Amino acid sequence: MKKYAVIWCSDVPGDDELQEKMVSAFGREGERWEVILPAEDDFSDQAVDYSGYVISGSPRSVVDDADTPLVRNLLAFLREQAESGSAPVVGLCFGSQAIAAALGGRVGKNPSERFKLGVDQLQWSTQAQILFDAPVSDDPTVLVQSHGECVTSLPPRAVPLASSATIPHEVFLVDGRFLGIQGHPEVDRQFLQQKFMSYHRALFDDEQWARVQEESLQPLNADRVVELGRRLLESGYLPMS
DSSP: OOEEEEEOOOOOTTHHHHHHHHHHHHOOTTOEEEEEOTTSTTHHHHSOSOSEEEEOOOSSOTTTTTTSHHHHHHHHHHHHHHHHOOOOEEEETHHHHHHHHHTTOEEEEOTTSSOEEEEEEOEEOTGGGGGOSSOTTSSOOEEEEEESEEEEEOOTTEEEEEEOSSOSOSEEEETTTEEEEOSBTTOOHHHIIIIIHHHHGGGSOHHHHHHHHHHTTSOOBOHHHHHHHHHHHHHSOOOOO
């Protein structure tokens, strides 16, 4: 039986439900999934002997909170994996930013200087075509978004896979086994409306909030992103040729 870990980086209300959504999106029957916490002193001991990892989102910042145990431990784990590990890693939102920061990229404020809450449609790159058997334009990919920061510069050896109107680096792959996904493919419309929107309401004026509400009604489609993550976890590597 393969054993996988959710590296849980959040303390937002609704954690248990979101953990279940992550496992439901990326897990398969017959696998064992466990939750490990990077803020704990023994995280490096916890994070061993897994077939793969999925890093959650977080209200923390890999930039502003760089000196906290959570960020220090997580980035050290990712660097160790890159240097001497072999397990695949999928990072969601904050997890994507952590991958970039650990492996030589840069993270900063969104280009708009505003918090992005709502949804975005992804534009897949030419390189992404290699990873799919069907044309990526046939079925638009639309993900929930909830972030004030993003990956502003990709790590060396990273392959850009998707962008959006909001940020240039929505999905990227480093060394064939570190997959960064800025959006939330595990989140459905109901969770966006009831959890994320409730949590972040104070960040928006009434006009901005009306746009968030309008976006929250749009249909979502995370299938291709989940497919990429699942393929990486199963195979351990995504070849680009």
